[in-house]
Amino acid sequence: MATLKILIVDDEPGIRSGLVRILRNFRVDxxxxxxxxxxxxxxxxxxxxGLEIIDKEQPDIVLLDNKLPGIQGVQVLEYIRxxxxxxxxxxxxxxASLELAVKATHDGAVDFIPKPFTPQELKSSLETxxxxxxxxRMARDMKQEGKQIRFQFLSVLSHELKAxxxxxxxxxxxxxxxxxGDKLDDYNELVDRSLKRLHGMRxxxxxxxxxxxxxxxxxxxxxxxxxxxxxxxNAIDTMMPFAIQKEVVVKLxxxxxxxxxxxPEEMEIILNNLISNxxxxxxxxxxxxxxxxxxxxxxxxxxxxxxxxxxxxxxAKLFKDFSRIKNPKTKNISGSGxxxxxxxxxxxxxxxxxxxxxxxxxxTVFTVVLPV
Amino acid sequence: MKKTILIVDDDLDYLFQLKLKVERFGFEVITAEGQHEGEKMMSxxxxxxxxxxxxxxxxxxxxxxxxxxxxxxxxxxxxxxxAVTAETGMSFDLSEESNKEWIKADLILDKGIRADQLExxxxxxxxx
Numbered sequence: 001m002a003t004l005k006i007l008i009v010d011d012e013p014g015i016r017s018g019l020v021r022i023l024r025n026f027r028v029d030x031x032x033x034x035x036x037x038x039x040x041x042x043x044x045x046x047x048x049x050g051l052e053i054i055d056k057e058q059p060d061i062v063l064l065d066n067k068l069p070g071i072q073g074v075q076v077l078e079y080i081r082x083x084x085x086x087x088x089x090x091x092x093x094x095x096a097s098l099e100l101a102v103k104a105t106h107d108g109a110v111d112f113i114p115k116p117f118t119p120q121e122l123k124s125s126l127e128t129x130x131x132x133x134x135x136x137r138m139a140r141d142m143k144q145e146g147k148q149i150r151f152q153f154l155s156v157l158s159h160e161l162k163a164x165x166x167x168x169x170x171x172x173x174x175x176x177x178x179x180x181g182d183k184l185d186d187y188n189e190l191v192d193r194s195l196k197r198l199h200g201m202r203x204x205x206x207x208x209x210x211x212x213x214x215x216x217x218x219x220x221x222x223x224x225x226x227x228x229x230x231x232x233x234n235a236i237d238t239m240m241p242f243a244i245q246k247e248v249v250v251k252l253x254x255x256x257x258x259x260x261x262x263x264p265e266e267m268e269i270i271l272n273n274l275i276s277n278x279x280x281x282x283x284x285x286x287x288x289x290x291x292x293x294x295x296x297x298x299x300x301x302x303x304x305x306x307x308x309x310x311x312x313x314x315x316a317k318l319f320k321d322f323s324r325i326k327n328p329k330t331k332n333i334s335g336s337g338x339x340x341x342x343x344x345x346x347x348x349x350x351x352x353x354x355x356x357x358x359x360x361x362x363x364t365v366f367t368v369v370l371p372v
Numbered sequence: 373m374k375k376t377i378l379i380v381d382d383d384l385d386y387l388f389q390l391k392l393k394v395e396r397f398g399f400e401v402i403t404a405e406g407q408h409e410g411e412k413m414m415s416x417x418x419x420x421x422x423x424x425x426x427x428x429x430x431x432x433x434x435x436x437x438x439x440x441x442x443x444x445x446x447x448x449x450x451x452x453x454x455a456v457t458a459e460t461g462m463s464f465d466l467s468e469e470s471n472k473e474w475i476k477a478d479l480i481l482d483k484g485i486r487a488d489q490l491e492x493x494x495x496x497x498x499x500x
Contacts, residue, residue, distance in 0.1 A: 124439075159427075162455065166483070167385035179392060193385055326382065326406065326429055 009050040047071035164197035204336035254292035278305035309360035378419035380410035407433035449497035
């Protein structure tokens with residue numbers, strides 16, 4: 001059994017005692033958790049009182065009314081955020097203000113419960129939060145053992161490898177049983193889709209091979225004098241058929257040569273990934289502008305496209321393993337979700353930095369700065 | 373009249389294949405390509421039965437959809453189609469009372485289920 005501290009901030013004594021009563025007999029128990037969770041409640045009638053308890057007890061969860069006599073709920077929320085407390089905040093509000101909802105979510109509130117609420121509504125909100133707390137704690141524990149990343153990676157990897165196999169197998173079975181009739185042409189799309197999934201799977205395997213090269217986490221032993229301009233030009237040449245097919249123009253702005261002591265294979269991976277992404281997520285008649293430069297002893301590689309762009313929300317997930325941005329615009333674009341995470345790892349192994357700026361429907365710029 | 377089944381999955385190939393299967397059982401099928409689209413569809417349309425994939429935009433998209441559809445249409449049977457057990461070792465069993473409380477689905481099926489089994493399960497839920 002584990003006990004979570006929960007603070008109730010509300011100026012109405014009736015609501016507070018009601019909440020305490022609900023919480024007293026409430027426990028959260030999911031089959032995948034090794035113990036169940038119970039709650040001990042703390043009460044505050046004002047925001048000021050709430051802050052005191054927050055500092056002293058550091059509650060796991062705060063149920064926060066917004067309309068308070070002194071400082072408002074959103075200010076309490078802001079305080080929690082500034083102090084970086086590991087606290088889940090649920091706002092209890094009358095559904096009046098969308099603006100408040102937006103602000104509170106921005107400041108880190110995880111849920112809303114509209115007044116008046118039923119015990120069940122409160123409970124289901126808490127169940128979700130407990131699930132998150134549990135997963136967070138589990139993640140933290142696993143990280144300490146160094147297992148977490150590998151576990152996640154392997155489970156997602158097996159999913160990513162199995163999904164195309166299942167898809168192709170399914171199509172083959174449909175074809176084998178002639179489920180769509182006897183006209184051969186009716187099966188063309190199924191064959192195309194199968195090929196597409198196999199192609200995606202092959203790319204994933206290539207990316208995994210790239211990944212094994214950097215898996216050791218040590219700087220490369222294979223550095224040599226490498227001409228980045230030549231590597232970039234090679235990458236562009238390789239990608240040219242793809243660019244033509246997508247009606248995208250690729251331009252390079254670079255000095256005659258830019259020779260640096262780096263691992264050429266690693267640089268190839270970086271440039272191939274950035275350039276192919278810039279083409280892949282572009283629009284017809286789009287542009288890709290690549291700039292290579294040396295500034296104050298540093299190498300700057302920038303790849304800009306005029307493509308579909310990335311929302312601020314999605315930018316946060318961009319460099320994670322197997323993270324693929326899913327939206328209607330990317331629906332028909334395949335990818336392993338590994339490319340950028342590999343690029344980032346390589347850049348960081350070389351003590352460099354990668355940054356990204358993007359505007360939806362305008363385009364994206366990736367900038368890599370290497371300290372050599 | 374044919375009964376209508378809502379299928380939500382973000383793997384478009386699986387979605388296509390499942391649609392084909394279920395249509396061959398004699399049902400009308402409408403599809404949505406993810407949690408978000410599924411939610412939109414549910415808000416205007418009541419199917420006779422729903423089949424959700426578990427992991428879509430979110431790791432628990434299927435649970436969320438189940439919860440929402442049951443809230444709106446408590447009488448619509450829900451099947452969760454997952455591949456989760458084989459991959460993560462996590463298993464969910466609806467025969468346990470404690471699970472029924474939080475998983476708002478009537479049935480959890482492995483995605484690899486045979487067509488004839490699937491047909492039987494759907495018809496059982498629809499009391500046909």
